[in-house]
Amino acid sequence: xxxxxxxxxxxxxxxxxxxxxxxxxxxxxxxxxxxxxxxxxxxxxxxxxxxxxxxxxxxxxxxxxxxxxxxxxxxxxxxxxxxxxxxxxxxxxxxxxxxxxxxxxxxxxxxxxxxxxxxxxxxxxxxxxxxxxxxxxxxxxxxxxxxxxxxxxxxxxxxxxxxxxxxxxxxxxxxxxxxxxxxxxxxxxxxxxxxxxxxxxxxxxxxxxxxxxxxxxxxxxxxxxxxxxxxxxxxxxxxxxxxxxx
Amino acid sequence: xxxxxxxxxxxxxxxxxxxxxxxxxxxxxxxxxxxxxxxxxxxxxxxxxxxxxxxxxxxxxxxxxxxxxxxxxxxxxxxxxxxxxx
Amino acid sequence: xxxxxxxxxxxxxxxxxxxxxxxxxxxxxxxxxxxxxxxxxxxxxxxxxxxxxxxxxxxxxxxxxxxxxxxxxxxxxxxxxxxxxxxxxxxxxxxxxxxxxxxxxxxxxxxxxxxxxxxxxxxxxxxxxxxxxxxxxxxxxxxxxxxxxx
Amino acid sequence: xxxxxxxxxxxxxxxxxxxxxxxxxxxxxxxxxxxxxxxxxxxxxxxxxxxxxxxxxxxxxxxxxxxxxxxxxxxxxxxxxxxxxxxxxxxxxxxxxxxxxxxxxxxxxxxxxxxxxxx
Numbered sequence: 001x002x003x004x005x006x007x008x009x010x011x012x013x014x015x016x017x018x019x020x021x022x023x024x025x026x027x028x029x030x031x032x033x034x035x036x037x038x039x040x041x042x043x044x045x046x047x048x049x050x051x052x053x054x055x056x057x058x059x060x061x062x063x064x065x066x067x068x069x070x071x072x073x074x075x076x077x078x079x080x081x082x083x084x085x086x087x088x089x090x091x092x093x094x095x096x097x098x099x100x101x102x103x104x105x106x107x108x109x110x111x112x113x114x115x116x117x118x119x120x121x122x123x124x125x126x127x128x129x130x131x132x133x134x135x136x137x138x139x140x141x142x143x144x145x146x147x148x149x150x151x152x153x154x155x156x157x158x159x160x161x162x163x164x165x166x167x168x169x170x171x172x173x174x175x176x177x178x179x180x181x182x183x184x185x186x187x188x189x190x191x192x193x194x195x196x197x198x199x200x201x202x203x204x205x206x207x208x209x210x211x212x213x214x215x216x217x218x219x220x221x222x223x224x225x226x227x228x229x230x231x232x233x234x235x236x237x238x239x240x241x242x243x244x245x246x
Numbered sequence: 247x248x249x250x251x252x253x254x255x256x257x258x259x260x261x262x263x264x265x266x267x268x269x270x271x272x273x274x275x276x277x278x279x280x281x282x283x284x285x286x287x288x289x290x291x292x293x294x295x296x297x298x299x300x301x302x303x304x305x306x307x308x309x310x311x312x313x314x315x316x317x318x319x320x321x322x323x324x325x326x327x328x329x330x331x332x
Numbered sequence: 333x334x335x336x337x338x339x340x341x342x343x344x345x346x347x348x349x350x351x352x353x354x355x356x357x358x359x360x361x362x363x364x365x366x367x368x369x370x371x372x373x374x375x376x377x378x379x380x381x382x383x384x385x386x387x388x389x390x391x392x393x394x395x396x397x398x399x400x401x402x403x404x405x406x407x408x409x410x411x412x413x414x415x416x417x418x419x420x421x422x423x424x425x426x427x428x429x430x431x432x433x434x435x436x437x438x439x440x441x442x443x444x445x446x447x448x449x450x451x452x453x454x455x456x457x458x459x460x461x462x463x464x465x466x467x468x469x470x471x472x473x474x475x476x477x478x479x480x481x482x
Numbered sequence: 483x484x485x486x487x488x489x490x491x492x493x494x495x496x497x498x499x500x501x502x503x504x505x506x507x508x509x510x511x512x513x514x515x516x517x518x519x520x521x522x523x524x525x526x527x528x529x530x531x532x533x534x535x536x537x538x539x540x541x542x543x544x545x546x547x548x549x550x551x552x553x554x555x556x557x558x559x560x561x562x563x564x565x566x567x568x569x570x571x572x573x574x575x576x577x578x579x580x581x582x583x584x585x586x587x588x589x590x591x592x593x594x595x596x597x598x599x600x601x
Contacts, residue, residue, distance in 0.1 A: 033486075067565060108464070129543075205556075229572065233313055294385075301568055305570075315407055321513065390541075
């Protein structure tokens with residue numbers, strides 16, 4: 001199929017899709033409307049279980065099973081990346097020569113690294129209270145580690161990043177989520193049911209029953225997953241190259 | 247009038263997304279995508295979804311650009327090696 | 333809509349609109365500077381929105397943006413270092429103007445909140461924002477001199 | 483003005499989605515195509531949060547306000563979007579890993595050249 005024909009096809013199909021989408025938009029409930037039956041019920045259920053951040057309550061309590069599915073996608077995607085980007089037989093590792101980083105940039109990176117790491121942990125820990133949670137905090141903490149690559153060089157990052165530990169951490173966090181779910185099944189009513197632990201005082205760190213635990217498991221899982229992902233990409237982009245003459 | 251900030255954020259998202267698609271060079275597109283991440287985070291804030299905004303900031307401001315730029319570098323280096331061999 | 337939200341709206345429309353124009357057109361050196369300034373402008377806007385909506389919890393967004401925005405720019409500074417070295421960006425006027433805007437915003441918000449833990453948090457965000465913005469500009473203007481690849 | 487406001491977010495979502503699709507179909511570089519796909523993803527976030535918005539409401543997060551003191555927006559769609567943002571990023575990474583593999587095997591990331599190689 002030539003580019004020309006394909007462009008016409010795209011334009012025709014796009015126009016059709018656009019007409020359908022606009023028609024659907026005009027029939028949707030008005031933006032900013034007042035009818036949110038599911039939302040109102042979710043808010044009531046969350047307050048009944050002493051979870052101040054309703055979104056965390058939805059993610060880790062009311063729809064915790066759905067989050068298990070999301071976590072599986074995450075796990076699978078990382079597994080796929082690790083498989084796809086492993087070193088093949090016709091490739092070898094070359095030590096990258098360290099880059100010269102301007103002193104202020106290096107100082108900034110080394111100063112901000114711990115701050116960002118602590119912020120990431122803070123975001124995870126306060127997930128059931130204020131905006132944040134395992135998904136966001138995990139990414140922030142994992143990104144913070146890579147300031148070492150940006151501010152120093154790849155060798156420095158490799159020294160503080162024993163990949164085996166992160167692989168184990170990833171698997172442990174994923175299984176912790178499932179184990180917590182099974183504990184709900186054995187100890188009370190159903191898989192991932194939030195009735196094992198006392199709900200605690202509203203708006204304190206230990207409130208919400210199993211929500212903070214599941215939240216922490218996801219935080220660890222996401223942080224380890226992102227570190228592993230970036231490690232593979234960094235290896236490919238910085239170190240691994242094709243064997244010469246092959 | 248109270249909707250002005252929503253309209254501004256929505257129009258910024260639409261414009262940034264259009265620019266991101268129209269920028270054909272992957273490295274330059276990664277720059278636009280990182281701006282798109284920030285603009286989306288602002289939109290989510292005015293939609294009163296700070297959790298989602300936080301998520302978008304964490305992913306869009308540093309992680310996605312890093313992944314894209316590392317891929318660009320790998321592919322370009324690959325291209326250079328190949329030319330070198332010929 | 334109150335004064336804080338109005339200020340944020342104006343800042344977003346003017347600031348991010350200009351940054352978008354900068355990142356969409358022109359040579360690479362202009363685009364990277366525009367990307368840096370976009371994050372540096374969005375952060376004060378988020379703090380203003382948090383104040384305008386009366387929700388101190390939204391300040392966390394500003395904190396994360398002040399931390400990770402410059403990190404994103406460092407990514408580009410590092411991985412585009414070869415191209416930027418041929419044609420380094422020089423945008424100190426714009427950088428300091430945006431930094432001053434951020435400082436004014438943070439000071440205004442501090443006055444509005446009064447001495448408290450929230451004010452300390454705002455000051456930390458302000459320091460991270462301005463420091464990060466200036467350092468990221470420095471990194472773009474030749475922060476990475478490489479010896480071969482790395 | 484108010485009538486436009488009732489559908490504007492949905493129309494923006496549709497526009498962003500279509501723009502991303504156009505970029506995907508006409509892309510000459512697979513990395514660019516992955517970027518366009520993430521633009522399409524962004525459209526779904528805008529649509530979902532637009533559906534959940536309620537006028538003059540605030541976020542359903544009660545760390546700094548009393549429950550019941552203000553109306554709140556729909557938390558369910560926010561929870562859906564929040565997980566998808568992070569999971570979407572890892573899926574983007576998976577696609578980029580595939581692009582790296584294609585570049586290794588075939589030495590090009592132009593979809594047109596790739597189909598010539600196959601045919």
